[in-house]
Amino acid sequence: MAAxxxxxxxxxxxxxxxxxxxxxxxxxxLADQGYEPCTVHRDMLAGEDDAEDAxxxxxxxxxxxxxxxxxxxxxxxxxxxxxxxxxVAE
Numbered sequence: 001m002a003a004x005x006x007x008x009x010x011x012x013x014x015x016x017x018x019x020x021x022x023x024x025x026x027x028x029x030l031a032d033q034g035y036e037p038c039t040v041h042r043d044m045l046a047g048e049d050d051a052e053d054a055x056x057x058x059x060x061x062x063x064x065x066x067x068x069x070x071x072x073x074x075x076x077x078x079x080x081x082x083x084x085x086x087x088v089a090e
Contacts, residue, residue, distance in 0.1 A: 010090050011068020013076050015058040016043070017085035023056035026083060034064025035072075055085075 015030075017023045020040075027038040043057045060069040060076065069076065070089035077087040 011061065011070040012090045013060045013069040013073050013087050014090060015060060015076055015080045015085060015087045016055045017058070017080065017083045018055055019083070020056050022083040022085075023058055026079060027058045029079075030058065030060060030076075035060045035069060036062045 015023075015026065017026065020042075023040045027040050031038045037059065039059045041057055041059070042054050063069045063072045065071070073087060073089045080087040
């Protein structure tokens with residue numbers, strides 16, 4: 001199986017947190033570590049009616065090594081867990 005098949009075709013990792021400040025703080029930490037682009041946006045989960053239930057997502061496409069961020073998904077998942085969130089490779 002090719003590496004892109006194992007880690008997702010795009011290699012992007014979505015780090016999902018409940019709090020905007022936490023998401024912005026973690027995005028800044030990730031950018032300092034060399035991840036990019038580390039953009040933060042709000043995302044309502046399918047079926048959610050209340051905007052208060054919307055989560056904050058950090059989109060990470062490239063790791064500090066220059067390859068797809070999906071190669072670092074375990075590391076990103078551990079960081080997300082520290083903030084009560086999770087990370088998933090696309």
